[in-house]
Amino acid sequence: MTTSLTINGTRHQVDLPDDVPLLWVLRDEIGLTGTKFGCGVAACGACTVQIDGEAVRSCQVTLSDVWGDVTTIEGLGTPDAMATIQQAWVDHQVAQCGYCQSGQIMQAAALLAENPDPTDTEIDDAMQGNLCRCGTYTRIRAAIRAASAKMKEA
Known part of the structure; x- marks a missing residue:
């Protein structure tokens, strides 16, 4: 199924099943590898991103559950202009x-x-x-x- 997401202010189209975790969409499909896989069960926080400013564990948010704009560590700042x-x-x-x-x-x-x-x-x-x-x-x-x-x- 094709899904449209806004990640770090850029619109992306992905053709993946609805139950794919956001973590793997970010890392494997979009190429944003700053978000890390830690435990896969939302217990460690390594995969934390924000959706509409709310911190979430991207290993447990499925593609169909993304309700707003996603911000990853790459969207927070850059080495030359850090947050x-x-x-x-x-x-x-x-x-x-x-x-x-x-x-x-x-x-x-x-x-x-x-x-x-x-x-x-x-x-x-x-x-x-x-x-x-x-x-x-x-x-x-x-x-x-x-x-x-x-x-x-x-």
Whole structure:
């Protein structure tokens, strides 16, 4: 079945079954490999993207369930023009292995869009479903706080 999707502001047509997970549409059909496969059961957050600004696990959202515009890590910013949250990630040296980071950043960006001044508890609650095997949780929280402060300056 042919489905039309808007991903990072660009319209795409895909001819795939309705039950294909969005993750595989993004990676295999569109070629956006920044979104990672982690567990396949929405337990780790590595595949987090946004649909109309809401953080979702793309491994569990099927093609037929996509209800709006999709934003991936590639649509958030670029190496030459990083989003505030991405720059905070760099400034706080959050990434170690880096595998979970695109999902972490997409979850954090959704949090800051909804709550521009979160407390540490609100950060921890919002980020609890995004796992980091390297254990950079304190740096993740610091980067989110720094991005929040920077966004208030603008």
